[in-house]
Amino acid sequence: MLDNYKQQSLAIELIKRKARITTIQKATGLSVKWLRQAFREYHGYSARSGNDKQSIEALTRTNRQYKEVTLFAVCYQASEMINHDGHIQNIIQAFDVYKMLCPSSRLDFADAVMVSKDLKDQKIQLTNCPNCGAVVLIGARESYPEKCTVCRRVMS
Ligand SMILES: [Zn+2]
Incomplete structure (x- = not known):
């Protein structure tokens, strides 16, 4: 399991690249609430919700x-x-x-x-x-x- 600092820095790397919140959650184990807030702070707008996965x-x-x-x-x-x-x-x-x-x-x-x-x-x-x-x-x-x-x- 990643320690908290590593989890958060990985989450930020993924947020920068606009990964899906579900992807970041799976990779880091951080809460969706924390991730959504971090995404909004970084980009100035909210992460898209739902998954519109294409094939x-x-x-x-x-x-x-x-x-x-x-x-x-x-x-x-x-x-x-x-x-x-x-x-x-x-x-x-x-x-x-x-x-x-x-x-x-x-x-x-x-x-x-x-x-x-x-x-x-x-x-x-x-x-x-x-x-x-x-x-x-x-x-x-x-x-x-x-x-x-x-x-x-x-x-x-
Ligand atoms: Zn050929």
Whole structure:
């Protein structure tokens, strides 16, 4: 169990990145009331309530979104390989690297949490195109034949 100082500093790191209150609560064990108040003090407005979780399919609907999610997945896997600070810390680090590489992306921290979870659960996976070697995210777009976005080779 994290001590109180560590819990609160992790909570602030997550609040800065606008993580969902439920995500922060799960990661830190702090009270929802404390977290909501800290969020409001930090951002000057209240945290959104309720969970409007979207699916990985909805998050990768356009080719641009699909490429963004693929890039985040690459960042997350690299973070998992390098760091052993725990799942939520790896998401924070992957998210920061991702935002540096792709500052205009609309992928937010809640999306990052969802993509990381789907990768961990192996609902989605990264692989390399056998034709051109590009990184391909599979499992995210169930209704389409999976194609390499670089050379269009259909993945089997
Ligand atoms: Zn390819």
